[in-house]
Amino acid sequence: MSIRATFQPTVNEFITTLEEFGTGSYLKEDEKEFWDEPFDVKALPELRSILENYLDSLDKMGKGPDQDTLNAAAQSTLDELDKFNTRYHDAVIEPEEKEEISELLFDAAKLTGADDLSLESFPEFE
Structure with a gap:
């Protein structure tokens, strides 16, 4: 199974959760009186x-890429996510989402079979 196929359910769940938060669909009707779309x-x-493109890039790397290649792909994705979030006034990806995304990126990178992958040197979402 590809990395994309393995992590697609995680991406789907992440996006669904954000959609529920962004639309307020989790609220009862009487709780929406003072609610504003975040x-x-x-x-x-x-x-x-952006997330799916990262997963696709890992699949294209093949088995056992070096850590520099993985880190470059992750950093490029983090840069793209940062630009995305800036365009939306830093309202979509908050600290909790950054943590989830960081975990997703690292866990997906582990599936490439890279020998020297370490959390300490993997790019962080700041």
């Missing part, structure tokens, strides 16, 4: 695409 949910397909 971000435009129209941003979520772009976020999904």
Whole structure:
């Protein structure tokens, strides 16, 4: 199974959770009186695409890429996510989401079979 196929359910769940948060669909009708939309949910397909592109890039690397190659792919994705979030006034990806994304990126990178992959040297989402 490809890395993308392995992690697609995780991406789907992550995006669904953000959509529920962004639309307030988790709230009861009487709880929405003072609720404001935290971000435009129209941003979520772009976020999904960024994450899926990262997973696809790992699949294209083949088995056992070196750590520098993995770190470069992760850093490029983190840079893209940072630009994305800036365009949406830093409202879509908050600290909790950054933590989830960082875990996703690292766990997916582990599936490449890289020998020298270490959390200490893997790029962080700041």
